Amino acid sequence: MKKPLAFYVGWTVTFIFSLKLYSYADLWLMDYMSRNYGSSWINSFPRSLLEFSFLIIIGILLFLLVYFGFRFEPTRKSAMLEFVIIGIPVFGLALLPLMNHLAYLNHFHYPEFFPTWLYRSPFTRTYAAIGGLLFGYELLLFIIRMVKCTARVRV
Numbered sequence: 616m617k618k619p620l621a622f623y624v625g626w627t628v629t630f631i632f633s634l635k636l637y638s639y640a641d642l643w644l645m646d647y648m649s650r651n652y653g654s655s656w657i658n659s660f661p662r663s664l665l666e667f668s669f670l671i672i673i674g675i676l677l678f679l680l681v682y683f684g685f686r687f688e689p690t691r692k693s694a695m696l697e698f699v700i701i702g703i704p705v706f707g708l709a710l711l712p713l714m715n716h717l718a719y720l721n722h723f724h725y726p727e728f729f730p731t732w733l734y735r736s737p738f739t740r741t742y743a744a745i746g747g748l749l750f751g752y753e754l755l756l757f758i759i760r761m762v763k764c765t766a767r768v769r770v
Contacts, residue, residue: 618687619687619693619696619697620696620700622683622684622687623696623697623700623701624700626676626679626680626701627700627701627704629676630673630676630704630705631704633669633672633673633676634708634742637665637669640665641662641665641666644661644662644665645662648661648662666741673745677749677752680701684697684756689760689763689764690764691760691761691764693760694756694757694760694761694764695757697753697756697757698753698754698757701749701753702750702753702754702757705745705746705749705750705753706746706750707746708742708743708745708746708747708749708750709743709746709747709750710743710746711739711742711743711746712739712740712743
């Protein structure tokens, strides 16, 4: 049980760190390009390259989650553990656009559990799309594992 726990916690920390690093790198790059090159088409190329590399890193992280996630023997406890450690944070990402609307209704008071760099990023929609995809994957995987574990107990 310790190996899956360490893997899922490490994966979630790496995922959140990559989002934070991408957000800061993009803001720095946007500021640097606008100060040095002004408003021109050259501003969009480095940011596009950064986004391209970020999506490749997310794809690699998703592959690692699938590859190593299926190497562990699924039990009810490990399925719940994976869903809680990975599913809940990515569900929060999927809710980012909704949180922006709720903050607008609440006079721009964001919930305390959302970090500032996350909801002020120009890529909130990208984060939400990635979070929605990962949450859908985790939810269906959780249901499949719970059904398999229940069927194994009955036999």
